[in-house]
Amino acid sequence: EQQSSVRALFGFVARLTAHNLKQFVFIATLKTWSSAQTYCRMHHTDLAMIENEAENSEVRHLIPVEVHVWIGLYRVPWSWSDKSPSRFQLWGFSEPNNVEGIQHCVCENWSDANCDAPHVFICHQGDQKRSSVKN
Ligand SMILES: [Ca+2]
Numbered sequence: 001e002q003q004s005s006v007r008a009l010f011g012f013v014a015r016l017t018a019h020n021l022k023q024f025v026f027i028a029t030l031k032t033w034s035s036a037q038t039y040c041r042m043h044h045t046d047l048a049m050i051e052n053e054a055e056n057s058e059v060r061h062l063i064p065v066e067v068h069v070w071i072g073l074y075r076v077p078w079s080w081s082d083k084s085p086s087r088f089q090l091w092g093f094s095e096p097n098n099v100e101g102i103q104h105c106v107c108e109n110w111s112d113a114n115c116d117a118p119h120v121f122i123c124h125q126g127d128q129k130r131s132s133v134k135n
Helices: 002-020 033-043 053-062 130-134
Strands: 023-031 069-074 103-107 111-114 119-125
Antiparallel strands (some): 023 119, 069 103, 103 111
8 A cells, every 4th residue: 555655656756747847947038028928938838937935936046136027927817828817926015006007017026017128038848837737
């Protein structure tokens, strides 16, 4: 019985490694949010989805301080680039403030910004979201 649960555990880890592990990639090229999305979909999987604090700090370590970096979040309701709803959010002070009603996309410091503004960005790669492992 113990052996079968060990086998189940290894099966889980193998699937996570083979198909589901999400990796973040920093792209140091200025693009609008939708151009960044196109780039990420062509070369990786999509603009970054940040679904928990661990992923958020992983992304923080990849990017220069004080630089605005697109992630895959947009309004409204707040959704990820692949249209899945966003459960994890870590808004900066007084954000989202939708200045002049034109801030519909989100930067990594958790501020909403004008989608047409050029920023560097973060893609992610990996087939699926981590949460789909339970299927
Ligand atoms: Ca804002």
